Amino acid sequence: MTATLLKQGRLAFLSRWLQQGTKLIANPRRNFYLYSPEPFHPIPDKDPEWKTAEEAVKVITSGMRVFVHGCAATPTVLLDAMTTFGKEAKLHNVEIFHIHTEGNAVYTEPDCEGIFRSNSFFIGANCRKPVNDGRADFTPVFLSEIPHLFRRKILSLDVALIQVSPPDNHGFCTLGPSVDCTRAAIQNAKYIIAQVNPNMPRTFGDGVIHMSHCDAMVHVTDPLPEISMGECTEVETKIGKFIADNLVHDGATLQMGIGSIPDAVLAQLGEHRDIGIHTEMFSDGVIDLVYKGVITNSKKVIQTGKIVSSFAFGTKKLYNFMNNNPFVVMCDVAFVNNTAIICQNPRVTAINSCVEVDLTGQVVSDSIGTRMYSGVGGQVDFIRGAALGLDGQGKPILAMPSVTSKGDSKIVPFIKKGAGVVTTRAHVHYIVTEYGIAYLFGKNLRQRAYELIRIAHPDFREELEKETFERLKCMPSP
Template sequence: MTEHGKAAQLSNVRVCHIHTEGPASYTKPDCEGIFRSNSFFIGSNCREAVNDGRADCVPIFLSEIPLLFHRRIINIDVALVQVSPPDKHGFCSLGTSVDCARAAVINAKYIIGQVNPCMPRTFGDGVIHKSHFDAMVDGIDNLPEHKPKKRTEVENEIGRLIADNLVDNGATLQMGIGNIPDAVLASLKGHKDLGIHSEMFSDGVVDLVEAGCITNTHKKYHPGKIVGSFIVGTRRLFDFVDNNPFVMMCDVSFVNNIPIIAQNPKVTAINSCIEVDLTGQVVSDSIGTRMYSGVGGQVDFIRGAAVGRDGQGKPILAMPSTTSRGESKIVPFLKQGGGVVTTRAHLHYLVTEWGIAYLFGKNLRQRAYALIQIAHPDHREALEQASFERLKCMPSPE
């Protein structure tokens, strides 16, 4: 696409997408004026362009992205999607990424399918008959792999705390992207009858399936099956989902629908965040004014777990207590420009390597006290003083 845009001297082509893997060459400086990226969730390959002003981002809940297309708020001229080859009945699959791609295909004026034998064939909402495509092109190429980074001891401790204290047998899990959700999965080998209903999942789920920990037995929607809308991982994960009826890949407006999430048993939503202030406001998409990721599905699942029909849901956010430079991530005031993704009213559990803070129903001074207890010890005295200055009273558990 990038090469064609340059050769044909195209201009003002808007490229709308969520998180993508690969080089994203259309965001580079030499494509300015030809393409302009518009991210509904910022991947690392687009972060520089967004923060340099060459690309855009849209703050939006992942569950609501399809509405942009269905309501014609964004009119799609061309949906360019990668699909598996047609089966003997003529059906292709969106494979690893059904999410908002299905809504894009439904509403686009033209649909171009890049047919890639390396794309796994998945069951669910991503099945498209070849007759619906206006053009199909060969695109044989290995899928970009997102290999897990080596986890730190801090991340492993956070994963252990969550797995040992907050995940019950029979729970329905949602995990966000990153080392902390992966650390939780790695610590669940002793659990039984877990279910997966999650906007995305990665290689760690395969390990738990092979260990017999994930059965999806108790889920209300698609019992006996893993439910997701996209996957991020390695070839091992792609091979696991390929032609596997144990996995359902569905439209994100279904997967992230709060009333649907809430009907599953013991919904346990596990997501990462960047910064939290002493009242419980959570920044997850930016570092100060620098845009980092996006709203994503964090609030969808935090809320779905909180209002679970069985009253046993656990909305969990987690982060290391300090940055790589030793600065506290629990702060008196959020950095200027930091975006509050999860409000103080949404935050129930916050976990660091120092422990678990439960904030639901707590007033501001109780919240400050609980958060200071899980801050790094080097910062607790300063946070206590800052809390007094902000709240005009001492933080207290009572």
């Protein structure tokens, strides 16, 4: 009897599934999907309309929520057209969601107030002033969890503005150097406008989208934004050497952010072997290590043999390196930054930077006092992933110069008023400055103060000792 009921249930489900399937084929539109539409397979009898940027953005109306592709893939031509159209059409209350973008972000200018309002999940240089002036918003969120905002319909998206590589012979494009949270956005946006650019590298991984999922396409040939790769300072070189010589071991899996300190570490790894890369982002610094045979990814558990990342930002050299290169896999950030994934790799070594650290180990990374500067990003995702490494050999590292550009100590008795703690004192393991390495995990407050004072700039050590006594009512001690 039970078996008969189960069989009837399966047949009923199959019947409903077939009916739904027929409906999908007859009406090949994204909004018929029961769950988030997968942008990979070709949709029968559906092609995007090729338009000018000015024509394409006219679909945007007042009150809409618009997602913008970020970093090196920022669709600046579409954004400029959108801004001009918004002013001419007298739009209002259009919300713009994004991680950090490149370019001038003209939609955040004072004359766009009331028309557009930017909401950053990670603040780029072009949005710092608007956010701190109150003309734009910032949403604190772990990089790994931004896709949840779209997939769980916490933020429903009307339009997605993206940039893609040109369609291949089968109609497939890619999100190039920036998959990150964009894959989740295009799964959930009702209307997709794609800026098609032959300068976008064609990449492997989760960033493949069939052109039939795009509603409009705009052809552009603009070069991608680049970041200048300056020479490392003496301080940065010292920090890089401390980390490379003492904390990065052969066979390690590296995560590093962007900037001079990660570059300084990479520059010191020429004699290492079998280094793997599983990181939220990377830049030019990995290329020479690949060609030297240092980065092989051969010891990794997740995607063995491949560099895994969610976005990349650098120079044209980097984009050329990524183009049609199966050695590099660009993946959804919900996967890349998942601590349960990260911790499976061997000797996970996470190298991140920060703004200031107090004497108990609280780490400020997204703000300078009350002034918002960047965002939560993936720092905690990888700090935890390294700390929870299944092989017990992970290295969660936070690195910074001992003083600011103004000569103030970055190791402080108390964090600045209004500053945000991104990495808590319980998360911290290694803090590195040009004066050495402080290991804080398992240490009490006076031991932490001792370790941090030891790597502070010598000009501030006596003052920090006095402040520690005032705060803890005892002297710092090893």
